[in-house]
Amino acid sequence: MRTLRKYAGPLSDRRFRLLWAGQGVSTAGDAAMLVALSLALVSSTGSASALGFVLAATAVPRLLLTLVGGVWADRLPRQKVMLAADAVNLVAQVGIGVELLGTVDVGLVAVYAAASGAAAAFFVPASGAIVPSTVAPEHLARANALVALTRQIAMVAGPALATALVVTIGAPWVFFLNAGTFAVSAVTLALLRVPAVAAVRTGFWDELRQGWREFSGRRWFWTNATAHICWNLGRSAYQVLGPLVAVRQLGGELSWGLIAQGAAIGAVGGAVVALHVRPRRPLVVANLALALGAVPLVLLAVAAAPVVIALAAGVMHAGLSVMQVIWQTTVQNHVPEHALSRVLAYDWLGSLALAPLGLALAGPLADRIGLPATLAGAAVLLAGGCLLVLAVPEVRRIGSRPHQDLPTAEE
Structure with missing residues (x-):
């Protein structure tokens, strides 16, 4: 109890x-x-x-x-x-x-x-x-x-x-x-009923620019947001080309159904794990968890057994669930409350804007260079963005304790 x-x-x-x-x-x-x-x-x-x-x-x-x-x-x-x-x-x-x-x-x-x-x-x-x-x-x-x-x-x-x-x-x-x-x-x-957040109205465009300054002035934030864009672009190849590999090389639609079910179970499992995880270096753990998404792309590239890819898809989406909780909590702890919605909106916009581009390009690119090469390239993009961001000192140093933000670029 x-x-x-x-x-x-x-x-x-x-x-x-x-x-x-x-x-x-x-x-x-x-x-x-x-x-x-x-x-x-x-x-x-x-x-x-x-x-x-x-x-x-x-x-x-x-x-x-x-x-x-x-x-x-x-x-x-x-x-x-x-x-x-x-x-x-x-x-x-x-x-x-x-x-x-x-x-x-x-x-x-x-x-x-x-x-x-x-x-x-x-x-x-x-x-x-x-x-x-x-x-x-x-x-x-x-x-x-x-x-x-x-x-x-x-x-x-x-x-x-x-x-x-x-x-x-x-x-x-x-x-x-x-x-x-x-x-x-x-x-x-x-x-x-929640406490009111002090909001200073200076005009829509000025407030939008202030949100951009809050976003771009925190290197740990915009570098992670860039890594998330790379991840979404890489996953686009998984979403578009995965079913194609399943139908052509893995036995048909049932194989993709198995893989999709593994992903769904992994996403739930990752959310359960996130209830327990309290890392001292949250963004390090979040990016390592997110980088696991490269594994099913590699396995699709080599046409591994469907059950193996399903397990990897579960790991991919478990890592995504863990990252989302850690990222959300870190942002809420380290971005001023009065600007939080605007900063989150800039983060969302990057993912929303470029994800359709990845979906549109995956098929033509596979037609040009082949399925294995496209999937392997997507895996490198996905994992590379997550791992390269760990080279940023602020990403490694930022902690899980609230209200102890790192200096912004303006400071």
Whole structure:
């Protein structure tokens, strides 16, 4: 019981319980919605292009508005920004559900999807910055780990739940249920009371520049953000070329299903491990964990046995889960609270902006130089970025204790 209380420490705070419960419910709904949207659009229109159009409509506003969302999440009470985003998402999910009840207007579905993507651009920077306001400092790392664990469980269970719901009650009702999860999240946020963060309004563009200075003035931050971009570009080859290797050389679709399942189990396991990990040099451990993602790329390059690649994919995603918790906690501990949403928005923007480029280039590059060479190159890029960043002294020195930041470039 003592061990249980130790790891459930953040849940002793009503503020975190409200945040965690609301986010857990809405995350589960989102995970189910993505699969339901794919099944509904492909079956109703018979066109993969329609699905691609709607997914792009979701992604583009999120990409364009992430920095805007970061500024406003630092300007206003963050729970109110999140509540407003939930309200927009609730309307968007109901709209898509209603549209799927009859003849589908793909353009209108894309409009609702765009509204959902825009809401995420405001929600994500605010949600990443609000957690420190809901727990005591000593519980922050475990709070982030609990959020990550809930998210990973939802990502594993969501697709199966969505498929079952689409088959039994129909795709529209998945969206109505998802709208209900946003209502639950909005209620928990409305009940949440957190200390106000002092915000000095100097004008939107000036505040955006201040966020950039906070981001670029911390070498440990922007070098790690660059390593994360390299990691995402490397993983793009895994996502695009992995299924191709499985179908051509490893026995077919079932092999890729096995690999994907290994990745999902590893992600959950990594989030569990993150509940226990308290490294003295957090960014060293985080980058070493992230570098493990090169292993399944190498194994795909040599067409290893599917079960071996599945185990490696599990390690890859376990390392990712551990890194995400350590990184989130480190950033929350060492970036001033009044600028936290903007700094997180710049971090998110780098990953969001270049990940589609990696997805677009992986196939043509493999056609030109071959699958093994492309996968091996992606492994070098992925691991190289994580390991090279360890040469930065601030990355090695920064500790896990809060409010002891390293000097910025301006200092």
